[in-house]
Amino acid sequence: MSTSPSAAGSIAVLAVAKPSPLLAPRLNAAFEVHALDATLPAGVPAETAPRIRAIFASGESRVSAELIANLPALEIISVMGVGYDGIDVAAAKARGVVVTHTPDVLNDDVADLAIGLMLSAARQLPAADRHVRAGLWPQGTLPLARKMSGARIGIVGMGRIGQAIAQRALGFNMTVAYTARSAKPRLPWAYLPDAASLAAVSDFLVVITPGGAGTRKLINAEVLAALGASSPQKGILVNVARGSVVDEAALIEALENGVIAGAGLDVFETEPNVPERLRALPQVVLAPHIGSATGQTRQAMADLAFDNLQCQLSGQPVKTPVPECRPAE
């Protein structure tokens, strides 16, 4: 990232994540952008810290109470992502700093990827691809896979993306059930009170709940055992939420011991590091956190993240504050 030289009157922004190439030119043209120096308490030299009015972050960024406290002129933390579990929103709010994110524009892509991972795991598409590439087809084809159409999907988290996944699952004639903090009476699908009881009636358990303290290791050994026992074929886990929501050690054990049939994972506990034991399992389909990673969607996310910065820093109301920062209705 290029750091623009300090200019009188220019607005200083701290980028705690590397801005996407879809955003960087606009950001650098409008603001004086400083890359985070994690060795400094305020992320920037002491003479710059009092001038930082905005933080740019990604969905995976961490912004601590300490960092916020060290930036006295901070007004906004603009996250380019729907998830903001790494941001200390309570500390930001207490200081009057607004936190914004980029909801909705990525619903389709994340839902598409969830379906893609379900199909990939059920029909073993990566293994099929490897089989053909390795020239093994003349020696025989693959073992029979399992059918996805008509199966039962359990969705953990029934927000906007969860509903987009449910809509797609209906196109596969799947039976939809879900769990969430509370039932959503306007939705026609069965509500189960917790992840374990949902897993017990699911062939595919798809995780799309926000990360953070409230959902840490929600998918634990007990939930995985229930998913495994849901049918003689055993269930498949798909995670397109946050790695923190799944107890990764318990998941590896469940896969290694054949407790569940397989998994499709876009997110991991310590990205970008994926445990060797997980990488060694052929029944697992792995992706490097690409839920929103299409050109169209990332452009929309970049534009929204920029607009939120621009609005706040020019005295306009921001477009998409996180729920905790929305004005009372």
Ligand code: 8YV
């Ligand atoms: C991206 C994400 O990884 O939206 C989120 O919460 O996890 C992702 O879409 C990232 O934030 C892109 O900047």
